[in-house]
Amino acid sequence: MSEQTKYLLEENQMPRFWYNIQADLPTPAPAVLHPGTLQPVGPADLAPLFPMDLILQEVSQEREIEIPEPVRDVFRLWRPAPLYRARRLEKLLGTPAKIFYKYEGVSPAGSHKPNTAIPQAFYNQQSGVKRLVTETGAGQWGTSLAFAGSLFGLTVEVFQVRVSYDQKPYRRAVMETYGARCVASPSMETVFGRSVLEKTPDHPGSLGIAISEAVELAVQREDTKYALGSVLNHVLLHQTIIGQEAMEQMKMADTWPDVVIGCAGGGSNFAGIAFPFIGHGLRGGQKSRALAVEPAACPSLTRGKYAYDFGDTGRMTPLTKMHTLGSQFTPPGFHAGGLRYHGMASLVSHCKELGLVEAVAYHQVECFEAGVAFARCEGIVPAPESNHAVKGAIEEALRCKREGKAETILFCLSGHGHFDMASYQKYFAGELTDEGYDEVDLAASLLGLPQVP
């Protein structure tokens, strides 16, 4: 019998509650403000966008929030998700560290995103909603919401950032297979989209613009709500199922992570794996470092300003205090589309300010290098986003080697790269560069931050 590399939970070990870190934080995260009044928003302000169950989760201070049985029933298609020990990668690196990864690519949509798409579709269906609108960049979120919509009988419309819409027709085909309608953003279907196209007819789009378009449609119709795949408290809450499962699996492996790592764009998969461990430490349990890995080309946590900002380019959303590059920031066209967001989740940002979260940024070429090494050792081809977490884990393992420390490293492999092979192709062809990324000029876009006293 060889050494164990896979740690599987029984179905009945699937968590019954999401973990809400707000219950354990020493100080609460700053309030979300209404952009007009600059007063804290209440549930009523959010009601045009989200069903009440999700709004209540957004503001809840309860430590545990029950996962509804119909949601757990769908989760059983792929959850509990496996946790692996990357023994072949350890050997390649010659590190004394133990490297574990939690693999979320086993979901039908291929990433962690269905962890929140399923409950969001469920709560919307329960409240009588017929149609969900959303935005997507690389397409992982759009795919996941399309999948969730097909299971709960909801119509799903996805505003996809135009550059991805054009470059990734296969991702669109997946969304259509699940029955969703996909629209290139900026589009002619919204006032805001038309205003952008008027000024710049060939605008490549951005997540911020796509959000504005989706929000605009959602508020117009009673039977239509908006769904967001990251950033918001309830989204991060839903993702904590990752970390909670991982905690059980680390016990099975008879160890505990010294450091927990995730890639961070909006922050949801990072929070999903890290928050349960942070909370464990805050409640007196063994502490783990929590390390967010972001792209050098969109470095909100490492180079952004901690300030109130809009979540979208059209300045329709409430104001959230977060690490931001400015809502008018357009990140360079690098290949981890899921990490191309100007801001960071409020709760992740707050944890960074509290010293509970560290952050580091890497360039895309070194992240692809890490991903290819990982694939050749462990068999799974990671999504470009996940490559950032792989890179972070490898760097920690090499540090352990230098320091002669046998630490335990845990990272979230948030998804597979099956729909992102064009980026790998460019990487192999030597067509990817990091040029200009270090010189990303933030001054201009930060100047546009809203004035909040």
Next chain:
Amino acid sequence: MSEQTKYLLEENQMPRFWYNIQADLPTPAPAVLHPGTLQPVGPADLAPLFPMDLILQEVSQEREIEIPEPVRDVFRLWRPAPLYRARRLEKLLGTPAKIFYKYEGVSPAGSHKPNTAIPQAFYNQQSGVKRLVTETGAGQWGTSLAFAGSLFGLTVEVFQVRVSYDQKPYRRAVMETYGARCVASPSMETVFGRSVLEKTPDHPGSLGIAISEAVELAVQREDTKYALGSVLNHVLLHQTIIGQEAMEQMKMADTWPDVVIGCAGGGSNFAGIAFPFIGHGLRGGQKSRALAVEPAACPSLTRGKYAYDFGDTGRMTPLTKMHTLGSQFTPPGFHAGGLRYHGMASLVSHCKELGLVEAVAYHQVECFEAGVAFARCEGIVPAPESNHAVKGAIEEALRCKREGKAETILFCLSGHGHFDMASYQKYFAGELTDEGYDEVDLAASLLGLPQVP
């Protein structure tokens, strides 16, 4: 608690032996003949192509052949594979039948192919081989051998049918991510490839031609062997892990299949799920029908001739008695590339002659329809090849509905369609047709069958 839909085995329930149907057949399959002497081939004849362990498996009459521990160790990355009950699909069809599917797309390469790629790489490495050459059509087999080679330190070279090489650059990128070299076939790297290109410079290629090229290279160098992803006895043997696991899972579900269904190109995933059930029936256990579903555009089992034929277009391989469309047959360019092979595995053909296997053929458009319906119910987007099995299962379920029978249907979902979304895209755009497929003219290519007394 909702009704169970997923049946998972423990890791220690993973089969320790492959099942060899040759031990249970009432009459042995016809011998494989040397193309020159027309005498049965012996192990020595095959030694230039395969390591001795695989040759011995090819001719073994033992019922159980042990799976080596290093192979099981790699299998643990994704095996045992899950078995699901398709309750949402049953509801959609309104059938009294129970539909189960065994999902092989959980492997890192996304299909059942690693079940044989891993042991083939292992036995080759054990015997001192440094390089494996093979062919691939759609790319599932090439991806799997590339994956296996990366784990066992073997150089892998893949001759990919040119039309797929050009149409599916992403599949090639996956093979390169695993470190394999990919060559469009027909190529200038072999005598046979050059001879084809001389006559037809823009030849689209075929599996038969790619096999000829790979075989030609393999016999030239001592440290190089050939690997085949379907058709051969040892390949079918390796795939029986699918059916063996499924038998345990059917027991967990407290039922037994009335019919076991798989798509059939070369026959390996079909044999993998069906042979253990057929053997169970032959040994006095409860009998199950075994139904192979093939494409109407390449209908070897339903319209081919049961005769001795070559496995490749270049006529380099031994002669095998099988259902064949003729080794010079070039199937029309339909989208289930993995089913574009002129012949059927000898053991599957023999079982068909013995009345142990039934066959049916469907057109590609109706198969895509079935696959999309499945994806919207069950969340998994099937490979175009697997869509044939889905279609077969749906038709059986509708027959049960007409006949008012609550039968149990089991099918093999051999892989996901993540690398095949271009075909789905064409399906949605209405660009797929079945035109001309029923008129596939077999007379000419069957005239070219070798004369065997």
